[in-house]
Amino acid sequence: MKKGEFELISSIKEMFPTPSGVLGIGDDCAVLPQAEGCETLVSTDMLIEGVHFIRERITPFQLGWKAAAVNFSDIAAMGGEPEGSFLALSLPSDLPDGWVEGFMDGYRSISKEYGFPLLGGDTTSSKGPVCICVTVLGRAPKGRSLKRSGARPGDLICVTGTLGDSAAGLMALLGGLAPDASEMESDFASKAFAPGPGCDYAIGLSAPFLGTAGPAVSKLILKHVCPRPRIAEGLALAAAEGVHAAMDISDGVGSDLRHILEESGVRAEVDTRRVPVSPELELFCGAEGKDLLECALSGGEDYELLFTVDPEAEKSLSVAHTVIGRITAEPGLKWKGSRRNFTGYKHF
Amino acid sequence: MKKGEFELISSIKEMFPTPSGVLGIGDDCAVLPQAEGCETLVSTDMLIEGVHFIRERITPFQLGWKAAAVNFSDIAAMGGEPEGSFLALSLPSDLPDGWVEGFMDGYRSISKEYGFPLLGGDTTSSKGPVCICVTVLGRAPKGRSLKRSGARPGDLICVTGTLGDSAAGLMALLGGLAPDASEMESDFASKAFAPGPGCDYAIGLSAPFLGTAGPAVSKLILKHVCPRPRIAEGLALAAAEGVHAAMDISDGVGSDLRHILEESGVRAEVDTRRVPVSPELELFCGAEGKDLLECALSGGEDYELLFTVDPEAEKSLSVAHTVIGRITAEPGLKWKGSRRNFTGYKHF
Numbered sequence: 001m002k003k004g005e006f007e008l009i010s011s012i013k014e015m016f017p018t019p020s021g022v023l024g025i026g027d028d029c030a031v032l033p034q035a036e037g038c039e040t041l042v043s044t045d046m047l048i049e050g051v052h053f054i055r056e057r058i059t060p061f062q063l064g065w066k067a068a069a070v071n072f073s074d075i076a077a078m079g080g081e082p083e084g085s086f087l088a089l090s091l092p093s094d095l096p097d098g099w100v101e102g103f104m105d106g107y108r109s110i111s112k113e114y115g116f117p118l119l120g121g122d123t124t125s126s127k128g129p130v131c132i133c134v135t136v137l138g139r140a141p142k143g144r145s146l147k148r149s150g151a152r153p154g155d156l157i158c159v160t161g162t163l164g165d166s167a168a169g170l171m172a173l174l175g176g177l178a179p180d181a182s183e184m185e186s187d188f189a190s191k192a193f194a195p196g197p198g199c200d201y202a203i204g205l206s207a208p209f210l211g212t213a214g215p216a217v218s219k220l221i222l223k224h225v226c227p228r229p230r231i232a233e234g235l236a237l238a239a240a241e242g243v244h245a246a247m248d249i250s251d252g253v254g255s256d257l258r259h260i261l262e263e264s265g266v267r268a269e270v271d272t273r274r275v276p277v278s279p280e281l282e283l284f285c286g287a288e289g290k291d292l293l294e295c296a297l298s299g300g301e302d303y304e305l306l307f308t309v310d311p312e313a314e315k316s317l318s319v320a321h322t323v324i325g326r327i328t329a330e331p332g333l334k335w336k337g338s339r340r341n342f343t344g345y346k347h348f
Numbered sequence: 349m350k351k352g353e354f355e356l357i358s359s360i361k362e363m364f365p366t367p368s369g370v371l372g373i374g375d376d377c378a379v380l381p382q383a384e385g386c387e388t389l390v391s392t393d394m395l396i397e398g399v400h401f402i403r404e405r406i407t408p409f410q411l412g413w414k415a416a417a418v419n420f421s422d423i424a425a426m427g428g429e430p431e432g433s434f435l436a437l438s439l440p441s442d443l444p445d446g447w448v449e450g451f452m453d454g455y456r457s458i459s460k461e462y463g464f465p466l467l468g469g470d471t472t473s474s475k476g477p478v479c480i481c482v483t484v485l486g487r488a489p490k491g492r493s494l495k496r497s498g499a500r501p502g503d504l505i506c507v508t509g510t511l512g513d514s515a516a517g518l519m520a521l522l523g524g525l526a527p528d529a530s531e532m533e534s535d536f537a538s539k540a541f542a543p544g545p546g547c548d549y550a551i552g553l554s555a556p557f558l559g560t561a562g563p564a565v566s567k568l569i570l571k572h573v574c575p576r577p578r579i580a581e582g583l584a585l586a587a588a589e590g591v592h593a594a595m596d597i598s599d600g601v602g603s604d605l606r607h608i609l610e611e612s613g614v615r616a617e618v619d620t621r622r623v624p625v626s627p628e629l630e631l632f633c634g635a636e637g638k639d640l641l642e643c644a645l646s647g648g649e650d651y652e653l654l655f656t657v658d659p660e661a662e663k664s665l666s667v668a669h670t671v672i673g674r675i676t677a678e679p680g681l682k683w684k685g686s687r688r689n690f691t692g693y694k695h696f
Contacts, residue, residue, distance in 0.1 A: 026611065027496050028425035028595050029389040029486065036384035041377040042467065044483055046436040048474045077376035088394040088481045119390065126396045126477070133436050133470075133481035135392055138377065148375050247376050263374065 008100070008123050015108055016118040022084070030119035032083060032137065040083075041138040041145060043074035049129035057173050059196030060099045062225035063132075064106025070250065071136040072114055073229035073303040077248035079146040079238025080138030082231065084119035085111065090131040091123070096197035106226075109191075114231055144238050146246035146307065151264035155244055155308035157325040158317075160233050162278040163253065164292065167299020169224030171290065172217050179218040189218070192226045216280040227303040233319045234305060242313025249302040253324070255344020256306055261333060269334040270325035272297070293338060300345035356448070356471050363456055364466040370432070378467035380431060380485065388431075389486040389493060391422035397477035405521050407544030408447045410573035411480075412454025418598065419484040420462055421577035421651040425596035427494040427586020428486030430462055430579065435469035438479040444545035454574075457539075462579055492586050494594035494655065499612035503592055503656035505673040506665075508581050510626040511601065512640065515647020517572030519638065520565050527566040537566070540574045564628040575651040581667045582653060590661020597650040601672070603692020604654055609681060612656075617682040618673035620645070641686060648693035 009025065018024030023031035034040070047067050049055050058066070068085060075082060087107065091100065111118055116136065179193045230248070237243045245260050253270070261268055275296050285292040308327055309317065325336075335342060357373065366372030371379035382388070395415050397403050406414070416433060423430060435455065439448065459466055464484065527541045578596070585591045593608050601618070609616055623644050633640040656675055657665065673684075683690060 023495065028422040029391040029428065029493070031426070031488075031493055031495075032388040032390065033490070034382035034384070034386040034388055034487075036382070038382040040380040040382055040388060040485075042380070042434060042483075042485065043377040044434040044436050044468060044470055044481070046438055046470045046472055046479070046481060048438050048472055048476060048479065050476065051438070051472055051474045074376040078379070080377065086390060086392040086483060088392050090394055090396050090399070090479065120392060122392055122394045122481075124394055124396055124399055126399045128396060128398065128476045128479070129474070131394070131396065131438065131476070131479045133392070133394060135390075135434060135483040137388075137390065139382075140379075142381070145377070145379055147371065147379075 012104060012118070015104060016111065018119065019117050022117070022119065024117065024119040030084065037142050038139050039142050039145060041075055041078045041080040041140060042135065043071055044133065044135040045071050047132040049131070055130060055198055057199065058225060059194065059199040060102030061106035061194065061196055062192060064103040065110045065226045067132045067134050068107050068110045068116070069227045069229050069303065071134040072110070072116060072231060073248040075136055075138035076230045076234035077146065077246055077305060078138065078140060079144065079234045079246065080140045081235060082114055082116040083137040083139050084117045086135040087118060087121035088133040089121070089123050090126045090128065092127060092130065093125055098197040102196045114229065140238060146234070146238050146243060148245055148247050148260045149263040151245035151260050151266050151308040151327050153266055153327050153329040154311065155327040156311050156314050156323045157257070157268060157270065157308050157327060158314070158321040158323050159249065159253070159276065159304050159306050160230050160319065160321050161304040162276045162281065163249065163302050163304060164281050164296035164299050165220050165223040165278055166227060166301040167295045168281050168284045168290065169220035169222070172221055172284070173224065177217055179221045189222060192222060216283045219280045220284060224301065227301065229303055230305045236319045237305065237307055240313065240317055242310035244308050244310065246305055246307035249304050249306050250300060252298040252300040252342065252344035253306060254297045254342030258333065260306070260308065267328045267330055267332055268325055269328055269336055271336040273337040274322065274324045276322040293342070297342035298344050360452060360466070363452060364459065366467065367465050370465070370467065372465065372467040378432065385490050386487050387490050387493060389423055389426045389428040389488060390483065391419055392481065392483040393419050395480040397479070403478060403546055405547065406573060407542065407547040408450030409454035409542065409544055410540060412451040413458045413574045415480045415482050416455050416458045416464065417575045417577050417651065419482040420458070420464060420579060421596040423484055423486035424578045424582035425494065425594055425653060426486065426488060427492065427582045427594065428488045429583060430464040431485040431487050432465045432467040433459065434483040435466060436481040437469070438472040438474045438476065440475060440478065441473055446545040450544045462577065488586060494582070494586050494591060496593055496595050496608045497611040499593040499608050499614050499656040499675050501614055501675050501677040502659065503675040504659050504662050504671045505605070505616060505618065505656050505675060506662065506669040506671050507597065507601070507624065507652050507654050508578050508667065508669050509652040510624045510629065511597065511645070511650050511652060512629050512643035512647050513568050513571040513626050514575060514649040515643045516629050516632045516638065517568035517570070520569055520632070521572065525565055527569045537570060540570060564631045567628045568632060572649065575649065577651055578653045584667045585653065585655055588661065588665055590658035592656050592658065594653055594655035597652045597654050598648060600646040600648040600690065600692035601654060602645040602690030606681065608654070608656065615676045615678055615680055616673055617676055617684055619684040621685040622670065622672045624670040641690070645690035646692050
């Protein structure tokens with residue numbers, strides 16, 4: 001890193017305008033207004049190089065995007081409205097030129113898109129791995145935020161989007177496959193896939209040992225490196241009647257659903273034949289001989305929403321979703337349509 | 349570390365009861381009530397082994413205390429009331445037995461004393477250095493929080509407590525001197541000084557090359573390893589009329605005062621002869637040939653409050669303080685009583 005702490009802070013301050021009525025970067029604390037009838041939502045996550053990401057396999061833009069995304073997803077899971085984020089960074093001095101700028105560009109892109117102003121943080125120079133800690137604040141009407149503890153017997157278990165794409169994207173990256181930006185249509189994809197300092201995957205590289213078509217792999221990788229938190233969906237679920245519990249899927253339904261069951265004191269059965277998967281995931285698993293259900297239920301990092309809802313209320317939900325099972329009172333978590341058990345991604 | 353992530357989280361959850369009306373550890377976000385006429389204060393700080401502390405020279409208890417203290421101090425600096433804290437930890441797997449427990453004991457001790465419930469966090473196992481990120485939330489009546497930007501020409505510049513003790517305590521520790529718990533009177537000091545796993549300074553060791561008496565050194569070291577954030581003082585200053593600007597002293601007045609001047613668009617003169625120092629610091633600097641003013645003005649980590657106040661209002665302040673200078677409109681920052689310039693502690 002070539003810049004001193006104060007220079008870095010002041011360039012970051014310029015990149016992130018503070019909304020009116022809020023005190024952002026530059027004082028001992030950020031100051032945010034409170035409102036009668038509201039509650040504050042807070043979540044924090046730490047990402048460590050070598051544990052959560054490999055610097056050579058993720059561009060600084062992607063990492064900046066993803067560090068924010070996994071936290072914004074926690075606000076989405078509670079049905080909150082974005083208020084702001086805080087970013088603490090420990091950066092080794094041997095980072096290549098442009099790395100910090102690329103990281104902040106990714107962080108800014110998602111912050112802008114989702115309306116999360118950066119309101120404060122901390123920077124440190126170290127010898128160690130890159131260490132990123134993001135804290136995020138949101139707001140919900142009092143008593144309306146979606147908790148893990150509200151699931152009731154009879155509720156339908158639902159998910160947004162498709163599951164397993166991110167896990168397959170990670171497999172593709174670790175297997176040496178790279179996204180092909182030329183086959184993606186949006187401006188965003190070409191920015192998200194542009195090579196960055198210190199990340200040496202070659203765009204458009206065809207990995208000989210993987211037979212999957214380029215565009216499908218690019219979509220899976222994009223879901224892994226630049227996940228899109230379900231903020232709008234979370235807000236709609238929190239506003240709807242009959243949604244009893246929710247969380248975001250970070251470790252796979254096989255792990256995350258167990259948190260809802262434990263916190264709510266209930267059980268469940270999941271019909272594995274109803275788990276929504278993308279055509280790209282089917283293509284990838286078919287061509288590469290990977291296990292589709294393992295990707296979808298134990299892969300993790302989907303950042304889709306998992307929620308339970310009263311069956312009557314489910315019919316009129318405005319949020320696109322798939323019913324995958326039902327909350328029960330009987331002991332155990334049953335996986336219909338499969339003889340296996342799914343336990344999600346393990347950290348330690 | 350011997351425990352899995354979920355075990356560690358559940359043992360931490362038991363140690364830290366959540367106040368009623370608040371949702372703490374265990375969901376995607378913590379949930380805190382908001383109130384009409386209030387504002388939320390937020391600050392975050394990252395501490396990295398090898399940069400901010402040396403694991404062999406600080407006990408886990410001290411580190412847990414200090415990691416919280418430096419953040420609580422930011423709430424104090426804004427005149428806020430404690431709401432809660434969030435702790436993200438990345439821990440190498442080679443930590444000695446009892447290290448995490450000692451760390452959490454220190455974190456709990458200060459959290460309990462200052463009324464900051466632990467409401468959430470994140471834990472990771474890594475190969476790298478110990479990495480700690482604390483985020484802290486406080487509350488202040490709307491428009492009453494103390495900012496850096498309000499200083500006015502004519503204001504008196506004041507500090508709480510004495511300056512330079514922490515810097516001298518660090519010098520003593522780095523010079524091989526250890527605290528002597530037997531000479532400290534409180535239960536707290538004996539707990540704060542008890543040797544901890546992985547920290548091998550010998551209690552009561554007399555370092556031959558340092559001639560300072562034991563009790564004085566113990567007090568200086570205590571100020572360095574277990575600083576006491578000025579929460580009550582901050583609340584009283586925010587409630588008083590005529591206090592225009594404040595911050596906490598983390599890098600020394602020589603650095604921190606410049607932030608107030610810059611944010612407020614004013615200048616200042618400081619009378620170096622009025623800077624409050626403790627008898628212990630005088631003793632230490634005399635015996636060890638250290639520069640008293642350098643410790644007091646550039647040493648840093650005092651976590652005292654630096655504030656500016658209208659001269660009339662200063663007379664009736666209920667908070668114990670020392671006037672060290674005056675805000676002026678003339679260019680420059682002048683140090684009366686010394687030919688030198690003081691610039692504070694440099695990070696990068």
